[in-house]
Structure formats: C-alpha cells, structure tokens
Amino acid sequence: MPRKITMQITANEALSAEVRRITLTGDITAQPGQFVQVAVTAAHDPYLNRPFSVHDWRDGELTLLYRLVGRGTAILAARQPGESVTVVGPLGRGFPMGREHSAIIVAGGIGAAPLLFLLRRLQAAGKETAFLYGAQTAAALVLREQFQALATTYAESTDDGSRGRQGQVTELLQEVLLKQKADIYACGPEPMLRAVAKLAAAYQCRCYLSLEARLACGVGACLGCVVPARDGSYLRVCVDGPVFAAEEVFAP
Amino acid sequence: MPRKITMQITANEALSAEVRRITLTGDITAQPGQFVQVAVTAAHDPYLNRPFSVHDWRDGELTLLYRLVGRGTAILAARQPGESVTVVGPLGRGFPMGREHSAIIVAGGIGAAPLLFLLRRLQAAGKETAFLYGAQTAAALVLREQFQALATTYAESTDDGSRGRQGQVTELLQEVLLKQKADIYACGPEPMLRAVAKLAAAYQCRCYLSLEARLACGVGACLGCVVPARDGSYLRVCVDGPVFAAEEVFAP
Amino acid sequence: MMPDLTVTIGQLVLKNPVMPASGCFGYGEEYAAFYDLSQLGAIVVKGTTVEPRLGNAPVRIAETAAGILNAIGLQNPGVVAAKDRIRQLARYGTPVIVNVAGNSSSDYQRVIEILEDEPTVAAYEINISCPNVKQGGLAFGTDPEVVAELINKLRSATHRTLIVKLSPNVTDIVAVAQAAESAGADALSLINTLVGMAIDAEKRRPVLANLTGGLSGPAVKPVALRMVWQVTEAVQIPVIGMGGISCAEDAVEFLLAGASAVAIGTANFVNPTVCPEVIAGLSEYLKRHQLRSVQELIGLAKAAGKN
Amino acid sequence: MMPDLTVTIGQLVLKNPVMPASGCFGYGEEYAAFYDLSQLGAIVVKGTTVEPRLGNAPVRIAETAAGILNAIGLQNPGVVAAKDRIRQLARYGTPVIVNVAGNSSSDYQRVIEILEDEPTVAAYEINISCPNVKQGGLAFGTDPEVVAELINKLRSATHRTLIVKLSPNVTDIVAVAQAAESAGADALSLINTLVGMAIDAEKRRPVLANLTGGLSGPAVKPVALRMVWQVTEAVQIPVIGMGGISCAEDAVEFLLAGASAVAIGTANFVNPTVCPEVIAGLSEYLKRHQLRSVQELIGLAKAAGKN
Ligand SMILES: Cc1cc2nc3c(=O)[nH]c(=O)nc-3n(C[C@H](O)[C@H](O)[C@H](O)COP(=O)(O)OP(=O)(O)OC[C@H]3O[C@@H](n4cnc5c(N)ncnc54)[C@H](O)[C@@H]3O)c2cc1C
Ligand SMILES: Cc1cc2nc3c(=O)[nH]c(=O)nc-3n(C[C@H](O)[C@H](O)[C@H](O)COP(=O)(O)OP(=O)(O)OC[C@H]3O[C@@H](n4cnc5c(N)ncnc54)[C@H](O)[C@@H]3O)c2cc1C
Ligand SMILES: Cc1cc2nc3c(=O)[nH]c(=O)nc-3n(C[C@H](O)[C@H](O)[C@H](O)COP(=O)(O)O)c2cc1C
Numbered sequence A, B: 001m002p003r004k005i006t007m008q009i010t011a012n013e014a015l016s017a018e019v020r021r022i023t024l025t026g027d028i029t030a031q032p033g034q035f036v037q038v039a040v041t042a043a044h045d046p047y048l049n050r051p052f053s054v055h056d057w058r059d060g061e062l063t064l065l066y067r068l069v070g071r072g073t074a075i076l077a078a079r080q081p082g083e084s085v086t087v088v089g090p091l092g093r094g095f096p097m098g099r100e101h102s103a104i105i106v107a108g109g110i111g112a113a114p115l116l117f118l119l120r121r122l123q124a125a126g127k128e129t130a131f132l133y134g135a136q137t138a139a140a141l142v143l144r145e146q147f148q149a150l151a152t153t154y155a156e157s158t159d160d161g162s163r164g165r166q167g168q169v170t171e172l173l174q175e176v177l178l179k180q181k182a183d184i185y186a187c188g189p190e191p192m193l194r195a196v197a198k199l200a201a202a203y204q205c206r207c208y209l210s211l212e213a214r215l216a217c218g219v220g221a222c223l224g225c226v227v228p229a230r231d232g233s234y235l236r237v238c239v240d241g242p243v244f245a246a247e248e249v250f251a252p
Numbered sequence C, D: 001m002m003p004d005l006t007v008t009i010g011q012l013v014l015k016n017p018v019m020p021a022s023g024c025f026g027y028g029e030e031y032a033a034f035y036d037l038s039q040l041g042a043i044v045v046k047g048t049t050v051e052p053r054l055g056n057a058p059v060r061i062a063e064t065a066a067g068i069l070n071a072i073g074l075q076n077p078g079v080v081a082a083k084d085r086i087r088q089l090a091r092y093g094t095p096v097i098v099n100v101a102g103n104s105s106s107d108y109q110r111v112i113e114i115l116e117d118e119p120t121v122a123a124y125e126i127n128i129s130c131p132n133v134k135q136g137g138l139a140f141g142t143d144p145e146v147v148a149e150l151i152n153k154l155r156s157a158t159h160r161t162l163i164v165k166l167s168p169n170v171t172d173i174v175a176v177a178q179a180a181e182s183a184g185a186d187a188l189s190l191i192n193t194l195v196g197m198a199i200d201a202e203k204r205r206p207v208l209a210n211l212t213g214g215l216s217g218p219a220v221k222p223v224a225l226r227m228v229w230q231v232t233e234a235v236q237i238p239v240i241g242m243g244g245i246s247c248a249e250d251a252v253e254f255l256l257a258g259a260s261a262v263a264i265g266t267a268n269f270v271n272p273t274v275c276p277e278v279i280a281g282l283s284e285y286l287k288r289h290q291l292r293s294v295q296e297l298i299g300l301a302k303a304a305g306k307n
C-alpha cells in the first residue's frame, strides 16, 4: 500500500556528470519495477512530485538513480545528507518474476535505474540472468561493474563505441535470443523498448517493459499519464504500469 | 548606482531563535540605511525578491540581519556558505549624517538591523551617540554587546523586563531628550516610529525614520510600496525612502 | 472543546467543509490507501457522462508555474459502470456528490435519471464548464440563459441537492451564478479550470495533444478567491470554493471570502493526505482564533473589506 | 552570423521583439541604472491619463504563488507632466510607446491630442483593460462594440501606430480582438492582468486596500499563451504577447504561439536585467536552432499544432 513517508537522506552522490544516486532511509517497502514520487520542494514551483523508479531497496534503505534533466532533479541534487524529504510510495505494478529459467535484462541509459533491484531478485530466485547494458557513451554506463558482478552474463554497447560493442543494445539482445529462450525485461528510451518488443515477439518470449509518461498524481486518480493500449483504450502508466507486458502496449 | 550582483555566502548563522546573520562577499557598495533585494530562490515561488537593510558593509563584505518570519527567510536560512546568491542593490536613500553633535539611535527589535552601520559611521564622524535598544524579551536584543561597545552611551528596555528597563524604548528616549538636543534615528515597528516622531517634534529635534512596506520592484518602477505623505501624495518606500524625515510621513 | 466544523450545502449536512474536487480523486479508491475516506466532508467523484468516454490523446498534463494544465477530456466509464463504483463508496458513510457532464441537456438529464435510484448519491454537481470537451461543454457555462434553461430542466429531474459548477472563463461570473440560482440550483461550486496552453520551446509545438487545457493549482487561487467573493456577494445559496487550495490557510481564505465549503483538487496529486490535513488544520485555526464553529468564518472578511 | 531580430509592429520597425510591459518600467529611468535602454526593442511607459492620478491607497501589492496582485490604480502624473519625462527617453533612440488610459473616449482622445506634437512618441497602446480603475476601465475592455467605437474615434485622432491592449477577463477575447482590428487598430497587445484577490487568513481581511487587484507573473503564462494563440488565429494585425515572461524560453513560446513581439512586466521586478537577457537569449536560441530571423519563429507552433 502506498503511503506518504518522511525519509532521511543518507547519501546523494554523483555517479557521472549527469547521473546521481540518492539514498533514503525510512519506513517504506518496494518491489522491483515500482516507483516513488518525490516532493523535491515544499514551494509551489516546480509544482508536481517527481517520479523515480526504485533502484534498490533493502533494510529500510531506498536508493534512487536519477539523471539531471531539469529543475526538479537539480533541486534534488542540491539536497544534503541529513535533510529529510517527503516520498509517496511504493507506487505502480512492478516486474513479474517470469516463467523461464533464463531472464534477459535490457537497460538503455538511465533505464538501468529499476533493473538492479530486479536483477538481484531474479538471481535470488535462482534464475540465470543476462544483463545487456547500452548507452550513448562509456561514461553513461553508470554502475556497470555492479551489474556485471551480479548478472550471470553481462554485455554492453555504446553508440560511439567508447566501450563494449558499437551499436544498439538490441543487437546484443538478438544475439542472446539466437542462443536461448528467456523472459525479457527492459527499461530505456521508447525506440529501444519498441525494438525489444519486436524481437521478443519474433522469438516468442515473454517481455516486460517499464514505460515513462508525464505523471501528475502517480496513484491512478487523474488519468493524466495514459498510454494507448493495443485494444484502443488507454492504460495509466502509474497504476496499470509502469511495467507492462509488451503486447499490452506495442503492436508486434 | 544599483546593480544586479552575484555574491558568495561566507557565513549564515543564528543569533537567536528568530534572528540570523548572513555575510556575503562581492562587488557592492552601500550607505547606512540603504537596503538590498535578495533573490532567495531561482524558482517562481516565492516569487519576489526579499528586501533587507544593509546591516554592515566594509571591505567588499555585506552583512544582513534577518528575522525568520516566513517562507523567503526560511529558504535564506537554509542557504549554505559557499553558495552564491543574487542581490540587487544598493537601493534606496539612506540616513543623512545630521547636524547636531549628538545623535540618538532608537532600535526596536529587528529594527536594529540597519543601525549598526549607521552607528559606526556616526562614531567615525566624531559624533556622540546614544544607542537605545528595545525588544520584547532579552533574547531578542541580538548583538547588544556590539552596539553597547560602539556607542557613546547605551540603554535598553524589554517589554517583559527580562533585561534593561521594563517598558517601551521610547521612555528611554524621553529621558535622553530631557538632557540634550540631538538628531534622532529610528527603525522598528510602526507604533514605535510614530511615538519617536512625536517625541522628536515635541523636543524639536530632527528625526529620521526607516520605514517598511511590501516591495515589488524595489527600484521605484511599480509604485507598489507607497506610504501616504503628509501633503496627501504618496511616497515610494523603496526610492523616496526607506529613510524619511519624520515630518514627511507622520503628523506630529 | 473541539470546534464545530459542520456546514450545510442544500440538503446535505457535511461534518466538515472539506471535499476533494471532481476529477482529482477518481472514484475515491485511489486515496483510500492513504487515509480513511470517512473523514471527508463529502466525496466528489469524477465527471460522469451517459456513454463511456475514452478521453483525449496524451500528452494530457503539462506542468506550469505553481500549477498544471490538464486535458483529460472527461475520460470516464459512463454512468452505468460509474454507478457500480459509486456504490462502493457507501461504506464510508460520507455524502457522495456526482459530477455530471454532457453535451446537451438531455445528456445531463439521462445521467441523473440513471443515478436517481442509487441511494449512495447525495447530490449532483452539474459540470457546465469543462474546458476540455469541444462540443457544447463550454457554451453551457458561459451564457446565463443557456445555464438557466439547463438547470430548470434538471431541477425537475431530481429532488436531490443540485450544485452548479461554474466556469471562470467568463466576463461576468455573477450573471451566470444568478441565472443558476434563479433556475433552482441549491448551491454553486467554483472555479473550474482556466483555459490555458503550454508550448514546448525546444520541440516548437504545443505540449498538450488537445492544444489547450485547464489550468489549476496555486497559480489560480487569486482568481478563484475573487470569484468566490463576487459570487457570494450576489447570491443567497451556498458556494463551494475551490482553485489552488493546498493547505488549511488556503481553505480559511476561501471561507473568509464567503464560501460555505471548499474542494481540493490538484493538491491531492502533490500531497495525497492534503484533505485530512486541511480538516485538522481548520480545527486548529478555529481553536487558535477562539471560534466555536467554522460557520463563523464564512464571509468574515467581507465586513473587513467594507471599511 | 548574428540572427536578425527585427520585427514590425504597425509602422514601427523594432530592432528586436522585446519591450518592457506598461506599468512595470515607470518612465524608464529606474532601469537605466542597470543597462543601456537603447538595447530594448521599444520602451513602453506607464498608463497615462489626462489628469494626474493619486492611485489607490496601500496595500497595493500582494505576492501570490508564482505571481503578484497589484492594485496601483493608475497612479501617474498626468499627460502634461508625463510628456516631459517621455521626452527624456529620446536619447535612447528606441521607439517609445505610450500606454493611454482613461474613463471615457474623450479622455483617451485628449491624451493623444496632447502627445501628438511630441516626436519622441512612436505609438499609443490603448489600455482598455485596467482592472484596477473602478469607473469605466473594465467596461471598455469587455464589450466588442464599445471597443470598436472607442478605437474608431482614436483612429481619426492619430496617424501613429495604434496598439489596443486587451483584457483577459472576458468570455471571448477573439471577439474583442476582431472588433479592435476592424476599427483600425494596427496591432494588439495581450494580456493585461487577470482580476484576482488575496485574503490574509490571520488578519481575516483582504490584503489589498482596493480588495481586488490584477494578477501577473509566471502564474498567468498559460492563460496568456492560449489567448495569444487564439487571437493570432483570428486577426491579421500583429500581436504583442505578454503575461509571465521571465526568460528567453518563455519569449520563444509566445513567438511560437503567434506573437510578433513580447513584453515583459513583473519579471523586471525580480530580475532588473531580464529584458537584455531575453534579447541575448533569443539570439542564442535562433543560432542553436539554425534560424536566420526571429520572424521565422512567429506562429511556428501552429503548424505543429495542426497535425
Ligand atoms: C514511472 C517513472 C519512473 C521514472 N524513473 C526514473 C528514474 O529512476 N531515474 C530517472 O532519472 N528518471 C526517472 N523517470 C523520469 C523522471 O521522472 C524525470 O526525468 C524527472 O521527473 C524530470 O524532472 P525535472 O524537474 O528535472 O525535469 P523537468 O524540468 O520537469 O523536465 C526537463 C525535460 O524533461 C522532459 N520530461 C520530464 N519528465 C518527463 C517524462 N516523465 N516524460 C517525458 N519527458 C519528460 C521535460 O519535458 C523537459 O524537456 C521516471 C519517470 C516515470 C514516469
Ligand atoms: C526596505 C526594507 C528593509 C528591510 N530590512 C529588513 C532587515 O534588515 N531585516 C529583516 O529581518 N527584515 C527586513 N525587512 C522585512 C523583510 O523584507 C521581510 O521580513 C521579509 O521579506 C519576509 O520574507 P518572508 O518570505 O520570510 O515572509 P513572508 O512569507 O513573505 O511573510 C511572512 C509574514 O510577514 C508579512 N510581511 C512580509 N513582508 C512584509 C513587509 N515588508 N511589510 C509588512 N509585512 C510583511 C507577511 O504579510 C506575512 O504575514 C525589510 C523590509 C523593507 C521593505
Ligand atoms: C486532472 C483534472 C481533472 C478534472 N476533472 C474535472 C471533472 O471531471 N469535472 C469537473 O467539474 N472538474 C474537473 N476538474 C476541475 C477541478 O475539479 C477543480 O475545479 C479545479 O482543478 C480547480 O481546483 P484545484 O486548483 O484545487 O485543482 C479537473 C481538474 C483536474 C486537475
């Protein structure tokens, strides 16, 4: 059940020029793929809370990974350890555990955020995991060692070839799929998610995608965050997702 | 000439539960009685800059004394040394140096803010100064030692008698006026200023009062900050003041 | 002693003057996770139409300075499905107000007809002012004669409390308010959203797929307060004030301006427990000001405004 | 290569599309301390009436979420004294636009008559929309027929560029805009302030002595953008857009929505160098987007809004 929780900041550090990690302690629970809404300021501008996926959660410690893109994330970056912050969560439907013995996790850039927690859970459930990590440049592959250490197999790609394979992370995915059947999990930019969904359909794998939208309430009340469903209706990213089965949202 | 200046915070400390002192360095000048507008936040809420009198200025160092009364001052209190802050100033007409050899300075509560700089200047000009400091309680007599050390004579009062004379600071003023003619300078709550103006008129002393109003522009452009003048017109606190001769604004 | 928070809106006696605003609270269940909804003075459910509506294409929300624009387009499951969800609210024992929307007066009549046998419904709030529905909607809310005609018809369709929700996008809101009053409205609610727009400078296009949307949140509070003040000067029926309320102090301001109750919309999105916090804050305020009843606050600023 | 920032408003060729908004820049001298005013596309001076006006009693300003309410009440020294101050602006060599206010059409005519022989004046901005003056003011701005009649008269009083400043406090701003256009206005400016109110919860009284005031600042930007978009769809004459502009990106949004130039009001109070910063930022934007002229931006979001 989501609640409004006052949490203490214990760390708030830069992982790259653009990406930061904040650690919060307080009375919250979470499942992989769920998110929280963070009240970045008590003033009325910027007005809305900012949604961030649960990067990790254990022992009452919640970690978020966030990319500096605008005013809200800039304000968050200036918050100091010791300060408290109001968080609403846990929110949304997370990743299901899947059915196959093997799982492939596809991360695009900051889309890696929710995938650490998922990776740990899948490993803990005894699955074999392949973690495929793509980004524009080597510097954007934040926490690569962490993912590499945890996953059964690990591969990476960059647009500019500065680390790993030069090209799209979906090329890595196709190679893995040629060898094995697996449940696929992905988070990243929409074009990447569409490509992942296409490959999953082609190889007849279950596929779960974490989507983004502009949220207002984050709890399903405002109908502001909808994405078109395959059946012509609209789905709310905040409560029907953010994780969707690929076929709910993308034509194969 | 006023300018928009980026200043560095070098200190921002509590002097009492309600009053804080912030020190800024940067390329600014000031005269006693002038004020600056501080951009407390870069966001649009709270929207307006906050005006504060120049508490002290020397060697490129500007000091402000501020009382925590609302959102803007709360945001200011949270700013850390090392951060920068945008300031517009110096603004307004300050205190004239007066004509008598003796000067009496009357401070009511946070009204003490602009009077340190004035006191130093009057002393430097070789005047004899009497500093009369009133507040609700002893704790609100912030920096009393500093004023006491600088002034030729010093007296204080509190509403609750917790330090100095129990009663109004204007009672102290009357006693001093019985003994000598002097130029009078005052800053504090409006009822106090009116009482000071009345005494000054009764004892035929020049009297300069620093007024407050809700400012918007702070530079004379919006006509938002007016106070009624004796002649029926309106005066702008921000450029016609904040220091006025008593007879400009108050009936004797 | 606990101050008395009771207020009366038409036939409804509310245990306190605080309710969520329509469209910002779904059919209640979402916020039931955060607190016991029986604390609320009333529950106002989202705009309900005869047929289900898909609503507008996304993007539906744009953040603005101290507010948001929304262009949901009245997405709702239609009155028949809505009725089932409304029935679920019976357990909270607090009056349920159904926000009714449509394109024609027969649409509104039909929604009311279908809900008349549902005992959970305590009152209807007639939304004549949704700026995000292209046909009809806006016209209803801006012309006093059209409003009078509609409310006349709906008055004969129900004995329940009829609240008319006014649009702020008019030259003279008092004229519309008076038209609704003389046509038999039991109460008024205001304001709905101001029509606004957001443009993405980088993408060089409007942010909302619907181009325009409705502005709400703290940004609109000054306009809402002014309209509540004006309307309560000119009508006898109670007014439910809303627009940018996000804390107890804001609610007090609307009551002081003349509102008999308040609704909280967008602020729920930022603070899911804002409604109970405002209720508690109102009690605190009354105690601090030594007032025994919230009713003493209603319109209290008017006297001061007159000297 | 420096992008071309030139725009045309009636007979005025402005070297860039950025000017201060009336009432927020005095007669210019206050901001001359901060930068060289000759950088501005134009200078718009405050609302000027035939006779001197004292203005309203204080409190005149209330801060609101992302905005302010003002109730200055057109304090000004009267046109004769104003003329001397306007003449001081000649040295900047940038067009001076005089905002003209009054209670009757003969008031407006009289102000123009007196200014006709002052060569420093480049254009008149007819303020038919000041919400803070009780008699007349508001009525002018809300009724298309009254507006047409007034502008017709003023059209025969001057050959100079005539800009009509529209009120946002209307049901249908397009009707008023079209009335002004057909009566001979060379350009329109919008929006003036939204009528609003602030109440002090602790003192239990309105904050402003005048009770209501005009809302401006970032809070109103969405409403202003929407109105600029709507009006520029419906008229041929250029529009000067304003309402909440506080940075270059905001100015770009107004141009994309169809404005030919922009005015900056309240933001000057928060950032006294906002005007030159917006001018510089516009150049940057054009360079970054590889546009040669600001004119290419005007209305560019409309095409995108249509697919
Ligand atoms: C369920 C969910 C989970 C998310 N998890 C993460 C996460 O773990 N880490 C992370 O870094 N980010 C995450 N995001 C995105 C994150 O919420 C936004 O980047 C953040 O809110 C931006 O705030 P800001 O104030 O800094 O940017 P703003 O100033 O609001 O915007 C900056 C720019 O980004 C665009 N933008 C902002 N938010 C969105 C959005 N939701 N969709 C599309 N464009 C947008 C704006 O249009 C603007 O161009 C998530 C979003 C959702 C919906
Ligand atoms: C020329 C000038 C010099 C000043 N110098 C100092 C100074 O040296 N030290 C200092 O502590 N303060 C000074 N002030 C007052 C100071 O500007 C305000 O206390 C401050 O702006 C409050 O900001 P806030 O956001 O914390 O309070 P807000 O949240 O804006 O307001 C809190 C409460 O204070 C009231 N309030 C705020 N500002 C004013 C005002 N100007 N007049 C009357 N009521 C007001 C509000 O109505 C509200 O009730 C000065 C004011 C002026 C005009
Ligand atoms: C997302 C959203 C949806 C809304 N839907 C409706 C609606 O269906 N019917 C209605 O009468 N008002 C609707 N409104 C308007 C609100 O009920 C309220 O009048 C307005 O938002 C102002 O209050 P606020 O500033 O507290 O949000 C909606 C507002 C928002 C933000």
Ligand SMILES: Cc1cc2nc3c(=O)[nH]c(=O)nc-3n(C[C@H](O)[C@H](O)[C@H](O)COP(=O)(O)O)c2cc1C
Pocket (backbone or CB within 6 Å): B222, B224, D021, D022, D023, D024, D046, D047, D048, D070, D072, D074, D099, D127, D130, D165, D191, D192, D193, D215, D216, D217, D218, D220, D242, D243, D244, D245, D263, D264, D265, D266, D267
């Ligand atoms: C203090 C103040 C005084 C104003 N005086 C005038 C005026 O005299 N004439 C006029 O046409 N508009 C006047 N306006 C309105 C502005 O010119 C502008 O239309 C409005 O404030 C919206 O722009 P902004 O949000 O950038 O301030 C005034 C606005 C303010 C804030």
Ligand code: FES
Pocket (backbone or CB within 6 Å): A214, A215, A216, A217, A218, A219, A220, A221, A222, A223, A224, A225, A226, A236, A237, A238, A239
């Ligand atoms: S953000 Fe409100 S329904 Fe999803």
Ligand code: FES
Pocket (backbone or CB within 6 Å): B214, B215, B216, B217, B218, B219, B220, B221, B222, B223, B224, B225, B226, B236, B237, B238, B239
């Ligand atoms: S604050 Fe604008 S004139 Fe004084």
